[in-house]
Amino acid sequence: MTSPFDRLPSCVAGAMQGDIAVLRLSRPDKRNALDDTMIAGIEMFFDGLPAETKAVLLHAQGEHFSAGLDLTELTVRKAPEAIAHSRNWHRIFRQIEFGHVPVIAVMHGAVVGGGLELVAACHIRVAERSVYYALPEGSRGIFVGGGGSVRITRLIGVSRMMEMMMTGRTYDADQGFAIGLSHYVMEDGKGLEKGLELARQVGVNAPMTNFALIQALPRIAESDPDSGFVMESLMSAIASTEPEAQARLEAFLAKRAPKVLRR
Numbered sequence: 429m430t431s432p433f434d435r436l437p438s439c440v441a442g443a444m445q446g447d448i449a450v451l452r453l454s455r456p457d458k459r460n461a462l463d464d465t466m467i468a469g470i471e472m473f474f475d476g477l478p479a480e481t482k483a484v485l486l487h488a489q490g491e492h493f494s495a496g497l498d499l500t501e502l503t504v505r506k507a508p509e510a511i512a513h514s515r516n517w518h519r520i521f522r523q524i525e526f527g528h529v530p531v532i533a534v535m536h537g538a539v540v541g542g543g544l545e546l547v548a549a550c551h552i553r554v555a556e557r558s559v560y561y562a563l564p565e566g567s568r569g570i571f572v573g574g575g576g577s578v579r580i581t582r583l584i585g586v587s588r589m590m591e592m593m594m595t596g597r598t599y600d601a602d603q604g605f606a607i608g609l610s611h612y613v614m615e616d617g618k619g620l621e622k623g624l625e626l627a628r629q630v631g632v633n634a635p636m637t638n639f640a641l642i643q644a645l646p647r648i649a650e651s652d653p654d655s656g657f658v659m660e661s662l663m664s665a666i667a668s669t670e671p672e673a674q675a676r677l678e679a680f681l682a683k684r685a686p687k688v689l690r691r
């Protein structure tokens with residue numbers, strides 16, 4: 429049987445688990461360092477998502493999630509090529525961030541440099557206890573180029589990112605959770621299960637809710653407040669008047685829908 433992901437390069441693997449599309453970084457011998465082929469493979473995966481896809485789960489093979497940019501690609505470049513390279517990452521990571529479906533990253537081991545930039549473009553991040561985060565660009569004499577100065581600063585603030593890059597410090601799983609790098613910390617080996625559970629959970633949200641969360645919320649948050657309030661009222665009106673929302677509200681009022689209980 430053919431799979432929508434048959435044509436992916438061997439450094440990434442794609443598979444469907446029901447209506448969840450699973451992308452695995454599969455270059456463990458190079459610690460999933462992100463070279464041009466892998467970045468192109470990520471793009472092909474997202475381009476080829478079947479229409480029925482409800483969410484994407486991103487994880488990685490081997491001991492580490494990703495060692496970041498493949499540094500062998502940095503050695504002989506001139507500034508225009510380096511700009512094009514960075515802009516290509518921007519284009520593809522933007523497709524993840526502003527695509528049609530929620531993307532959940534499950535991380536373990538090193539989540540470093542471009543690897544951290546990649547997960548920052550995802551919507552939900554699950555960390556296994558083995559995780560550590562770093563931005564070693566500072567010590568390599570370079571700078572982030574995969575959108576990190578926009579997205580990682582959003583997660584942890586300019587000051588923390590600046591300090592991380594200046595000093596080369598690492599954050600472990602609990603510290604990363606505390607500063608906003610992950611939403612969940614799981615025991616080693618349990619991340620994927622949690623990621624899949626979350627993917628299934630967000631996959632059954634009303635489509636308009638996921639649209640609002642992925643497309644509208646980040647833009648509203650970055651608008652001036654008055655424009656944000658107007659956009660919010662429009663989004664809210666569109667979402668709540670959708671038949672699916674009406675059906676869910678009716679189910680609650682008829683006591684057929686679950687209550688909001690602590691879990």
Ligand code: 1HE
Nearest residue numbers: 457458459461495496497498499538541542564572573574
């Ligand atoms: C690599 C890379 C890489 C490993 N590019 N080849 N990222 C970094 O500065 C992190 C660099 N990597 C490391 O610090 C370590 O490799 C790890 C801590 C992640 C893992 O250590 P370890 O002991 O498990 O593996 P290793 O022996 O260091 O690496 C195994 C192989 O992967 C080895 O190749 P081999 O041919 O000798 O077997 C390494 O050379 C290779 N490898 N990491 C190329 N990054 C858009 S801008 C983003 C800018 C950045 O991301 S900067 C951050 C770069």
